[in-house]
Amino acid sequence: MIEQIVQKVKDAGVVGAGGAGFPTHVKIAAQVDTVIANGAECDPLLRCDQQLMTARAPEIVEGLRLVMQASGAERGVIALKREYTGAVAALQSNIQYPIPNTQHQGGNISLHLMESHYPAGDEFVLVYEVTGRLVPETGLPLQVGCIVQNVGTLFNIARAQQGIPVTHRLLTVTGAVNEPRTMNLPLGTPIGEAVAWAGGIKIPRWSERTEEDYAVVVGGPMMGRLAQDLSEPVIKTTTGLIVLPRNNPVVRSLSRPLGSWVKRGRSTCDQCRDCTDLCPRYLLGHDLEPHKVMRSINYGLTEPTAIITAAVLCCECRLCEAYACPLGLSPMAYYQEIKRQLAAQGWENVVHKRSDLTPHPMREYRRVPMERLVARLGLSEYQECTCPLDEREYRPRRVTIPLKQHLGAPSQPVVKVGDRVQCGDLIARIPEGKLGANVHASISGRVEVVTGEHVVIAA
Ligand code: SF4
Ligand code: SF4
Secondary structure (H helix, E strand, O other), X not given: OHHHHHHHHHHOOOEOOOOOOOXXXXXXXXXXXXXXXXXXXXXXXXXXXXXXXXXXXXXXXXXXXXXXXXXXXXXXXXEEEOOOHHHHHHHHOOXXXXXXXXXXXXXXXXXXXXXXXXXOOOHHHHHHHXXXXXXXXXXXXXXXXXXXXXXXXXXXXXXXXXXXXXXXXXXXXEEOEOOOEEEEEEOOOEHHHHHHHOOOEOOOOOOOOXXXXXXXXXXXXXXXXXXXXXXXXXXXXXXXXXXXXXXXXXXXXXXXXXXXXHHHHHHHOOOOOHHXXXXXXXXXXXXXOHHHHHHHHXXXXXXXXXXXXXXXXOOOOOHHHHHHOOOOOOHHHHHHHHHHHHHHHOOOOXXXXXXXXXXXXXXXXXXXXXXXXXXXXXXXXXXXXXXOEEOOOOOOOEEEEEOOOOOOOOOEEOOOOOOEEOOOOEEEEOOOOOOOOOEEOOOOEEEEEEOOOEEEEEO
């Protein structure tokens, strides 16, 4: 039974839907005592998990039960924000019954309701909030007996058991669009079409702006990135698209090059240490003190001391840059570059693996309320929108499906130009012996292009 669950998840190409894209069949094969469904959706403005939990609670609970069965977990917890009242009610009514033909008699799944703080959905933070356990530095929840799965992933796991592969992505399209909404799009749909499906870019009548004065953030405003162009495809990990004026603080931050961050840091960092005092990993007891990396780099001390290599502890939540620093500096940009250089040097982490962690005594009082973060990001005017679920089917004329939408090796195409495929057909498989995920056709049509990077299908 366990092998069957894992195999079906592998066949269906399920990957972590929360952003990282780790192949799910590998993650759920571990043995743990607790499975946590992550419905925290901590990045501002994103609503896809909230909408999914409200509309598809039975499948999410079923997915959670399947992961509990596969991993031998006795306890399942669905963590979500208290303010998601519709989702809370829907989940509550689905968690009470037992699992047929297993030892699970019901009552072993509960809800964990959270206040709206950032970054509530970070795995290390979530595991601590739900279980009181501290994941070791650079470790995995598995090391403390937990699996954390995004609710979207659980939905896909439940569908995988019915033989339905991952062909679509539920995502929020919001910000400066005419009809912000949450929509289910075939993988490979160009993001420009997604924005058009949400009514297109909303330009105020009195404004002299044109569409060129707007940018699209792929993902959330904290953990996302700027889209290169509107032909970029929607993939399995696309949580949202946020259209913003180019003068919005989020766009300005995401488009600032490293050199500019360092120049600003060198001239203005006053070592106030606010970045450290609010860093969620520091507050969990990790040896991560971003004000010290500012000091080291700004004074030219770049040898790989523990202060520098502590970059591997940074989860890139962007809180230091976007909220904590009163001068608008970015320790995270320093850490990102250090991580890149350490990886290029083949540096092996044997230092930052502490498990004797003690959370900071002030941690509880230093959590960042979402409302204040949203205001700081210049997003208050978009925050109230619930981005209702749009059940209509969108049919793109052409999709470009990347062969790498996950962590691991790119999948290998099993189709050739001219083949006719149906939605759900396998078009690329995991290379033998490698970490990866299968890829399926997201529309029915004719294969137009096959490269080592993507498959194009025209309806
Ligand atoms: S919060 Fe800003 S100014 Fe203060 S130490 Fe950190 S980077 Fe420097
Ligand atoms: S991005 Fe900044 S606040 Fe977030 S973990 Fe890294 S150093 Fe800490």
